[in-house]
Amino acid sequence: MVYAKTKDKEEWKKHVTSMCCVLIASLIMSVNIKSFVRAGNLIPGGFTGLSLLLQRSALEFLGVSLPYSFINIALNAVPAFIGFKMIGKKFTSYSVIMIILNSFLVDLIPVAPITYDPLLVSVFGGILNGIAIVIALYGKASSGGTDFIAVYLSNKLKKPSWNFVFGINVVILMAAGLLFGFEEAMYSIIFQFVSTQIIERFHQRDQRVTLFIVTSKAQLLEQELMSYTHHGVTRLEGQGCYLKENKALLYTVVGADEVKDVVHLVKALDSKVFINTVKSEGITGRFYQEPLE
Structure with missing residues (x-):
């Protein structure tokens, strides 16, 4: 009986920790998108970047303003389903909560640029993005999309695989370069590289x-x-x-x-x-x- 109560207490503690990490990570990532990413017209990697790319393309070429929340949630539906099957239900559930929180926060938080210098935006935006993902991973969650791929490969290969995912993101960013110019795409690659190195350095579970x-x-x-x-x-x-x-x-x-x-x-x-x-x-x-x- 005492063991069962102790176990329930530990589970509750883990749940509270995970939810706090998801909330903090979602807030940091959303503020980063509205302060650094939008200021430099960057396209971050992963499905966050793909969502912004589709949102921007719809506005530029079709004149249609699509909400970020709708695009991001729709794109992450398939990776989330795969995550449930291949990674784990709790991890994927927390990730889904983060995806939804981040999606709506991006729509709700006003744009507040800190600097328009593209290099500063790339470096400091990348640092914040990496910190947000590290916090999420500490709480056994992720920002979705290619993060699911990285976590799955890390578990399978028994070693960090974030640099592999960085390669996938570079492909997405080159596509953005073809549409909106390679200068922004190259700064976006710097953003993604910095973010990846922060994750590699501070996320120790796979080391x-x-x-x-x-x-x-x-x-x-x-x-x-x-x-x-x-x-x-x-x-x-x-x-x-x-x-x-x-x-x-x-x-x-x-x-x-x-x-x-x-x-x-x-x-x-x-x-x-x-x-x-x-x-x-x-x-x-x-x-x-x-x-x-």
């Missing part, structure tokens, strides 16, 4: 870190590590060359977002432990990752 742990309390540590992280641990016996003491080397790979907690746990169990942290460029084989559900 892997190798830990080499030298300890004299191997049996205690290995059990606690496997229980806490759900990752496997390899134990190698050895001897310290300085004091000639028997030691064990524990080798394990964890997510970059888990490193701080794991190091804290290990040091609490063995105050004399030695830990070497190495970034893993890629891994092959089974690797546990907390599901997005």
Whole structure:
């Protein structure tokens, strides 16, 4: 009974965290579109950019003013359906909420340009866009569209795939260049590149870190590590060359977002432990990752 209450409390806490992240990310992304993106006539990547591209094309060539919310929600219907099937229901549900919130906020928030300098717009707009996506991903949500592709590939390949999605976005931006001029398209590519690098740098869920742990309390540590992280641990016996003491080397790979907690746990169990942290460029084989559900 107590366990069930604790579990419900944790689930509720996760839900509140996700909703707060979705709300904050939607607000940042919407303000960014109305302050930086519109000021520089940029076309950001993904379905956000595609929505703006279609909205602008309809106005320029047909004289029809289409609401951003209608286009963005319609375009994201198919990716959202695929997300439910391929990624997870909770992740996709939070993403759908963000898509809807962002769509209507863009229509409601007035245009408020901060600067018209195209380079400043590209760089700072890209930073804000990247921050918004990182916050959404922390809350186990996304801005939809190509973000679904990036998350799916990252889960499948066990490594970040945002630069691959950046390549897809460049194709969209080149199409925009053909319609509205390549100068705006090139600034849009800078915007998207900056945004992608922010995500790669700060979204750590898809990054892997190798830990080499030298300890004299191997049996205690290995059990606690496997229980806490759900990752496997390899134990190698050895001897310290300085004091000639028997030691064990524990080798394990964890997510970059888990490193701080794991190091804290290990040091609490063995105050004399030695830990070497190495970034893993890629891994092959089974690797546990907390599901997005």
